[in-house]
Amino acid sequence: MFHRIGQFVVKRAWWVIAAWVVGMIAIAATAPTISAQTDEASFLPKHYESIQAATVQEKAFPTSFTPSAMALFERNDGAPLTAKDKDDIAKVVQGLTDKKIEAVEKIVPVSDQTTSKDGKYALSMIAIDKTKQQDSKAFGDVAKKLREDGKSLAQGTDVKFQLGGNAAQALDQTESSGNADAVIAMSTVLLVAIIVGIIFRSILAGILPLLITLFFAFPTSNGVISYATKAFDLDSTPILSAILIVVVLGVGTDYFLFLLFRYRERLRAGDDRKTAVANAVGRVGEAIASAAGAVTIAFAALILSSLGMFKALGPALAIAVVVTAIAALTLAPALLTVLPARAVFWPGKKWLNEPSNARFAALGRTVEKRPAFVAIASGAVLVALSAGALNYNGIFDLAGSSMPKTAESMVVQDKLATGFSAGAAQPTHVYLSSTAGAKLDPGAFESYAGKLGSVPGIAQAAPKPQLSADGATADFTVIMKDAPDSNAAIDAVTELRDVAHASAPAGTEAKVGGLSAIYKDINLAMTHDYELVFPVAGLLILLILGLQLRSVVAPWYLMASVGLGFTATLGAATVLFQSIKGEAGMMFMLPILIYLFVVAIGTDYNILIIARLREEAREGRSPREAAREALRHGGPTVAAAGFILAASFATFMLAGNVFMLEFGFAMAFGIAVAAFVMAMFFTPAITALLGKKAWWPGHGAMPDHDPEAVEQREPLSVGKA
Structure with a gap:
């Protein structure tokens, strides 16, 4: 099939390029505008208690609000406030x-209850229309107006005005992520251009993957994602923009390298330019399609997630990978067809001379001679990590993890923790409701509140x-001793719910809500995702590998190596940030993100190497010779692609x-x-050890080892391109 695709593209190269230009412009120009959501509660299903509590609040207390x-x-001088x-x-x-700022519903005056005990801080709570909270930009725009007007009104006084809370965090996060996106995009573009240029000693080779990804795949992906988001009523998340840039650039560059290395190899074997392109697509197309299929499946499996954040992220990234893979199999070969080979590799002069690949040849010989040692050593490294x-x-x-501590909303958050109770800014609420709709007995309130207040981790229950x-319905305000997003507060919610439910008077039921309760439910949802999404994605990737390799053996140890790669990565990050750097922990979403990129994209390199192993075995080489x-x-391709993608992701460390x-x-x-561990050592070593058993039941298609026939299949002398 891929040989036919290659021949079709070569024969109609200009038509393929024209179709991409027209399609990209049409999709990008007509795509709907989609706004990201920032409300954590909006990403949870309705069966979680924190969401049910929010529903009770809306019905029973329509005029009350969480600021x-x-x-x-x-x-300004830090002294206590005067009269x-x-x-x-x-x-x-x-x-x-008096300014009647749009969407601002209520501004509560400062009182003794909202003044810190030391008299240094005073707090005014502000309610904003809930419809604005579903749109991060609109929510931030309201905060921007409040912040600007507040500072303007405070000029000429001894008082400093600062804005915090969710709206201010949305504003600061948007500004911070905008800068971060720019840094990440620019750094990634420069890295790809420079590294690919150095690898091929060519200017154009460094530019081509950027042209394909940034000017075609990225805007097309964005447009299709917008259409899909609107058509299927999907959520959108603020972290998508930065991740999408690196996914399209990284994956697109990987697939381009897979193709370009094989294209150059065919030129060196004597093919003319067009034949080389068609043969390159025919030989590496299946590996690209399989790799893209595995990544797409892994991303798409997130649609099963309980969290809207990942439901939004998964399908969007799956669409981006599909579009990028199609570009790699059609647009990239079309460009290589119309461009003279000398131009693609200019100013390099020795691109037609096949190098010895001494390092990779030596690595291949090591795996050939000592596969057991290599498998055990590489496996031990993964297990240790x-x-x-x-x-x-x-x-x-x-908020604290996604913004610099100098952001105004973060400064306000720190001062609130200093001047007030750590949990005062975001109290937890226990809603006690009559199951029959009758009036509650006020005589039971004090006793019930006392039981709530006795829960460990609770500072006060009104x-x-x-x-x-x-x-x-009665709303009991509960103040946590710890910050609402801390693990201590989240753990306290578990016992608070137990006490609230068990102590509810006869004929009533209790629902516990608030930010800490939302985070508790997010934690429960994550556990659900680990138990469902990971296995489903793993089985689907296993199926793709089995179909590509026509084997039921190889996919299992490939998935085992990928699983070890996941745990090794999480282990290394844990040691660095928690054990060495001394952080209390890492973001709760990090394991799923590692799964997304390390398991999904990392499978690409295993697929490329195993596909080459199978190709060499089918040409009559022994299992160990095939590994060599x-x-x-294939080693240079994997090394180049892995280095570029790793360097691209490393640019996130510059975001601040x-x-x-x-x-x-x-x-x-x-x-x-x-x-560099799984694809270079573990996978080829295990395959060499298993021999023809690795390809069972498809090993019948593998010819017996014939040294003379293999020798005749060695690359022909170099022809002209």
Whole structure:
């Protein structure tokens, strides 16, 4: 099939290029605009208790609100607030109210209850229309207006105005991620151009993958993702933009390298330019399609996730990989067809001379002679690194991990923890409702609140709850001792729920909500995802490998090596950030992201090497000789592709926040392990040890070893391209 695709593209190269130009422009120009969501609760299904509690709040207390933003006031010199300062603060709050900023529903005046015990800080709570909270840009725009107007009103006084809370975090995160996206994109582009250019000693070879990915695959992917998001009512997540850039650039460059190395190899074997392109597609097309299929399946499996964040991320990345793979199999060979080979490899002068590949030839000989030692040694490295994963601890500080500590919303958050209870800014709520719709008995409130307040980790439970208009629901405000996104607060929610449910008076039921409860439910959803998404994706990838290799043996040890790559990567990141750097933990989503990129994309390199092993075996080489030749010819491709993709992910470490630092290191390390340990050592060594059994039941298609026939199949003398 891929030989036919190659021949079709070669014969109609200009038509293929024209179709891509027209299609890309049409899709990018007409695609709908999609806004990312920032509300953590919007990413949870309705059966989780925190979402049910939010529903109770909306029905029973329609006029109450959880503050979307918080205005923090303090003196410029850090001294306690004076009577004049409080008058100035009241004028600022009233001034903001009088401005009637769009979507701002309520601004609560400062009171003694919202002034810190040391008198240095005063807090005003702000409610914003909930519809704005579903759109990160609109939510941030309201915060920007509040921040600008508040600072303007505070000018000429001794009081400093600072804006915090979810809306301010959305604004700061948008500005921070915008800068990060630019840094990541620019760094990745430069790395790809420079590294590919150096590998092939060519200017154009370094530019071509950028042309294919940035000017065709990326805008086309973005457009198709927007169409799919709107058509299927999918969510969108703010982290997609940065990840999408690296996925398209990284995967696109990988597939281009797979093709270009084989194209050059065919030129050296004597094929003319067009024949070389067609043969390159025919020989490496199946590996590219299989690799893309495995990655697509892994990403698409996230549609089974309980979390909207991953439901949004998975299908979008799956679409991007499919579009990029199609570009690699059609647009890339079309460009190679119309460009003279000398131009592609210019100014290099020795591109027609086959190098000895001394390092990879030596590596191939080592695997050929001592496959058992290589398999055990590489496996031991992966197992040793995996041990570190036992200490992994997930944390939920999304804002703090995705923004620099100097961002205003982060400064406000730190000052709130200093001046007030750590959990005061985001209290937990226990909603006690009558199951029959009758009025609640107020006489039971104090006793119930006392039981809630006795739960470990609870600083205070209000003894007098707010009652709904019909008296059938009571809202007990509970203040955590720890920050709402801390593991201590999240753990306290478990016991709080047990006590709230067990102690509810007869004829009532309790629902526990609030930010800590949301994070607790996210944790439960993650556990569900680990138990469902990982196995489903693994089985589907196993099926793709089995179909490609016509074997039921090889896919199992390939998946075993990929699994070890996952645990080794998580272990290395845990040791670096928790044990050495001293962090309390790493972002809760890191394991799934490692799965996405290390397991999915890392499988590419295993597929390329195993496909070359199978090709060499089918030409009559013994299993050990096949391993030697696969590493000699395929090793440079895997090394180049792995190095470029690892370096691309490493650019995330330049973004300036903790999450991107952890993510960048883990991805770069994991890709390096996949390319330089699994694909270079573990996979070919195990295949050499198993011999023809690795291809069972398809080993019948493997001819017996015939040294003379193999010798006749060695590359022909160099012809002209």
